[in-house]
Structures are given as structure tokens and as C-alpha cells.
Amino acid sequence: MVRMIHALEHRRVLLSRLIRNNSTILLTILPVALFAGCYAFVSDETAPEWTDPIGARNDIAAIASGTGGPGAAVYNARCAVCHQMNGKGIRGVYPSLVGSDITLGDEQLAVLIILHGLQGPIERDGVKFNGVMQPWKNDLSDQEIADVTTYIRTSWGNSASEVSLEMVQEIRDRTRSKIGAFTEEELLSTL
Numbered sequence: 001m002v003r004m005i006h007a008l009e010h011r012r013v014l015l016s017r018l019i020r021n022n023s024t025i026l027l028t029i030l031p032v033a034l035f036a037g038c039y040a041f042v043s044d045e046t047a048p049e050w051t052d053p054i055g056a057r058n059d060i061a062a063i064a065s066g067t068g069g070p071g072a073a074v075y076n077a078r079c080a081v082c083h084q085m086n087g088k089g090i091r092g093v094y095p096s097l098v099g100s101d102i103t104l105g106d107e108q109l110a111v112l113i114i115l116h117g118l119q120g121p122i123e124r125d126g127v128k129f130n131g132v133m134q135p136w137k138n139d140l141s142d143q144e145i146a147d148v149t150t151y152i153r154t155s156w157g158n159s160a161s162e163v164s165l166e167m168v169q170e171i172r173d174r175t176r177s178k179i180g181a182f183t184e185e186e187l188l189s190t191l
Helices: 002-021 023-038 053-065 069-083 107-116 142-153 165-174 184-189
Strands: 122-124 127-129
Touching: 069 142, 107 142, 107 165, 107 184, 142 165
Parallel strands: none
Antiparallel strands: 122 127
16 A cells, blocks of 8 residues: 555656646647547537436435435545545545544544544554545535534444534634644644
């Protein structure tokens, strides 16, 4: 897994250099290639088939919501990419939310992490993680944070109390001036 991460980072650096060194050429060729690609498989003889955009939006919402109410919809759309649909994360990359002390403990901790993010190093069940979880304070409403936190605390065998909208509002107001993600030490010192 570490090799894969290093290989991806190496590719990112090479791509960044390629773009930096050849930006004029790329910026000239890219629009032409994209424009040509758009028409590569289109015939002017056949009118394009119209699909209902509202129906498409409803399909996407149905996929995102799954079961479990509004918290599941937020989780599936925002959290499952890293923490996976089963909440177990990816060993050594993204920590599990199943049975986690942070998930099941003081509900303020989960809300603080969702609002402001968390940056490692951390250790869970003998596995070390050293990454950054992005903050969601600018992307999720207080109600969405309450819903997703409740969903996480009551799914996959977790059985902790629900999180209220009022609690999220109070925590957001209290920590509004927080800049950057919490470290685990900072997070625990908030209790």
C-alpha cells in the first residue's frame, strides 16, 4: 500500500512538471482535442436523445440515499469514498468508524472532526494512520452534520446516542474561529 501511495505521488509530481514545462502547448492542444472528441461520435443526421434532467437528479438522489434516512444519503455521498459503505475504512489509509472510540464516545468529537477535519498521526487498533480528513463545515449544513453523525453512531452495529441539530449549532458557533484540522491531541483537549 505504501509503495502504491509513493508511486501515485511520483506520477503526480511528473504530471505536474509536464504541465508546468509544457503548459503553453497543452493549453493550445487541449481545447482542440476536447472539442474534436465531442464530435467524434456524433452524426448531424440524428438528433440527440433528450433525457429528463430532473429524473436524472432523482435517480442520483435515490442512489445516494440508500437506506437509513438523510444521514445515509450524506454518508453515501460524502464519506463512503474513504470510510467505505460498510464503515470499515481502508486499513492503514482511512480508519474504521465501526466500534471506534471516537465514533461511539463523546458525540462532540465526531461533530468536531466532521466540521473541522482531522490530521494524523493517529493509531486505531494497532494500525497507524497519517493523513488528513477534510473539513466539511463549508459543505454541509448543521442538519446534515447532525444526520450523518447520528447515522455513523447508529450503523454497522454501532449503538450510540443520536446527535441533535442544536448540539451541532452550538459546536459550530463555539469553534467558528478554528483554523485548520484538529490533531488528535487538540481534539481530545476540547473535552
